[in-house]
Amino acid sequence: MLDWQTLLKAHALVPVWYWPVLWHYLARLEATAALARAEGRGGFGWELARNGVIRITHWPESETERRARGALPRDFDYTPWTRQAPDTLAFWCAFEAVRGETPPRHRGCTADALSVHRAAPDARAPPISSNLTPGSRVVSEVEPQAGSPPSP
Secondary structure (H helix, E strand, O other), rough: OOOOOHHHHHHHHHHHHHHHHHHHHHHHOOOOOOHHHOOOOOOEEEEEOOOEEEEEEOOOOOHHHHOOOOOOOHHHHHHHHHHHOOOOOOOOHOOOOOOOOOOOOOOOOOOOOOOOOOOOOOOOOOOOOOOOOOOOOOOOOOOOOOOOOOOO
């Protein structure tokens, strides 16, 4: 696992009097790498201190550990909406048939009851005329009803 560039850089960063400590931890690092390969881990991170001590900073889970804790598989799609075509049917149309009230309304609720005071269907507002001046009268023409005498 350890190549010559890594070994040379480690010896360059650690003072000479700490090299025995460095050699010990390099051997342990090699054993740790063999263990990681045997357990099927993707890799791990490590850091080297100035006194030759090597610490493991990142130790990923193996597949057996992930399955034991019930984790999602590594190829699980966390954001499928970024790769799928949009639906042609809007999402709210799927719920049109099941739009029941939850919970049902109280019997005393009158939200949908007909209003007692309804406007008359033939009620009209007074005529609006733009030629109104103070003191003038508004005369509207009313169609005579059948059976009434004609107006003069």
